[in-house]
Structures are given as C-alpha cells and as structure tokens.
Amino acid sequence: MITLVYLARLRETLGTAAEKVEPPHDVGTVGALLAWLRTRGGAWAAELAPGRAVRVAVNHDVAKPDTPVKHGDEVALFPPVTGG
Amino acid sequence: MPVRVQKADFDVAREIAALHAGDARIGAVAAFIGLVRDISDAAAVSTLTLEHYPGMTEKALTGIVDEAKSRWKIYDALVIHRVGELKPTDQIVLVVVTGAHRGDAFAACEFIMDYLKTRAPFWKKEQTPAGERWVEARASDDDAAARW
Numbered sequence: 420m421i422t423l424v425y426l427a428r429l430r431e432t433l434g435t436a437a438e439k440v441e442p443p444h445d446v447g448t449v450g451a452l453l454a455w456l457r458t459r460g461g462a463w464a465a466e467l468a469p470g471r472a473v474r475v476a477v478n479h480d481v482a483k484p485d486t487p488v489k490h491g492d493e494v495a496l497f498p499p500v501t502g503g
Numbered sequence: 504m505p506v507r508v509q510k511a512d513f514d515v516a517r518e519i520a521a522l523h524a525g526d527a528r529i530g531a532v533a534a535f536i537g538l539v540r541d542i543s544d545a546a547a548v549s550t551l552t553l554e555h556y557p558g559m560t561e562k563a564l565t566g567i568v569d570e571a572k573s574r575w576k577i578y579d580a581l582v583i584h585r586v587g588e589l590k591p592t593d594q595i596v597l598v599v600v601t602g603a604h605r606g607d608a609f610a611a612c613e614f615i616m617d618y619l620k621t622r623a624p625f626w627k628k629e630q631t632p633a634g635e636r637w638v639e640a641r642a643s644d645d646d647a648a649a650r651w
Contacts, residue, residue: 424556426554426556426624426626427554427626427628427637428626428637472640476556476559476624479556479558479559479562479563480559480562481622495556495559497556497624497626498626498637498640499639499640500620500621500622500623500624500625500626500640501625501626501627501637501638501639501640501641502553502555502584502596502619502620502623502624502625502626502627503537503584503595503596503616503619503620503623503625503644
C-alpha cells in the first residue's frame with residue numbers, strides 16, 4: 420500500500436487530494452509509479468505525461484524517477500513550487 | 504523553532520529582537536521581508552492563497568537553514584512563511600540571519616530566500632477580476648538559486 424498525495428494545481432485537475440493504492444509488484448520506482456498512474460488515462464495521462472513539470476517527493480524528500488518506492492511510503496505529486 | 508509556517512502575521516521587530524537577544528557575539532543582523540504585490544503579469548490581484556505540504560515544507564526549510572549555517576559563518580537563522588489567504592501589502596515571508604559580520608549574514612539571507620523560492624513546497628493561487636489562477640514557477644528564480 421502506498422499513500423499518494425496531490426497538491427496545488429494537481430489536486431484540482433486530478434480531482435483528489437490523497438488516495439491509497441496497491442500498484443503491481445514490478446512498480447518499484449517513482450518513474451514506474453508515474454507510468455502506472457498514466458495508464459488510468461484521461462487527466463492522469465495528460466497531467467503526468469513525460470515532459471510535464473511534475474515534481475515528486477517520497478516521504479517528504481525530493482525524489483527523482485529512479486528513487487525507490489515501497490510499501491508504506493507517502494508519495495506526493497505537485498507542480499514546481501512558487502513560494503516566497 | 505528556526506522555521507515556522509503559520510497563518511498569522513508576524514512582528515518583524517519582535518522576531519529580530521528575540522533572535523539576537525542576549526548574544527553579544529552578534530555584530531550583524533540581516534533580514535528580508537517579502538510582501539504581497541497587487542499586480543502579477545499585468546493582472547490586478549485581489550487575494551493570494553498560499554498552500555503548503557505540512558511536514559515536507561518544514562523539513563525543506565530546516566534543510567535550507569542548515570545548509571546556510573554550513574556554508575557561511577553565521578550564528579542563527581529564522582524563517583517564517585505565511586500560508587492561507589493574503590492580500591496585497593500583507594507580509595508573506597521573513598528571513599533573519601545573525602552573524603559576527605555583515606558579509607556572511609547578507610549572503611546567507613539571500614541564499615535562504617533563493618533556495619526557499621525554488622525548493623520549499625509552497626504554491627500561490629491568485630484571485631483576479633478574470634478569475635483565479637495558479638502562479639507559474641519562474642525561470643529567473645531557478646537562475647537565482649543556481650548562483651549558489
């Protein structure tokens with residue numbers, strides 16, 4: 420089980436703030452997780468398409484496509500930050 | 504706490520005084536205060552809504568402060584960032600750095616702001632007469648952070 424958190428614009432376009440998912444066993448990285456979510460189609464395929472500016476954090480640390488994702492992790496998806 | 508994310512406004516004078524109170528080693532205090540402007544990309548802004556990612560935002564800010572302390576000779580640093588609904592002229596962010604001398608205090612203060620702008624998870628949504636919109640990240644902010 421992985422907890423997905425969606426923030427800011429992504430929360431609105433995907434229509435959800437958080438969910439728990441059970442991806443297939445071969446989904447072991449951030450990149451693979453995004454690819455799996457894209458198979459949902461629609462807004463998921465559009466918003467998470469390669470080349471879109473989607474940032475990812477695993478357990479509150481900035482992640483890259485090859486960052487491992489495992490059972491119990493909290494994975495957040497969000498647009499580039501605009502604070503300050 | 505050297506890092507605070509809060510809805511409430513902050514008192515700059517009080518925060519600065521608290522940071523250097525009783526510490527006679529300090530010869531320099533550098534501070535930056537960010538304010539909400541009323542114009543963004545030529546559109547009038549009536550309200551700005553700030554969102555963050557509780558937990559990660561505090562962790563990211565603490566990491567930025569720790570890095571500043573490792574790179575410059577400074578004694579302490581404070582970051583306060585507001586979230587929620589803000590209006591033009593409101594204070595949005597405060598960075599205060601104390602040190603023995605101004606050079607390191609100025610540099611560390613600017614570094615913290617540049618890194619905060621590009622690495623701390625905050626997002627701005629503007630309410631304008633034409634409706635609301637999420638603020639887009641600026642390449643100039645990435646350039647500013649890359650200097651360090």
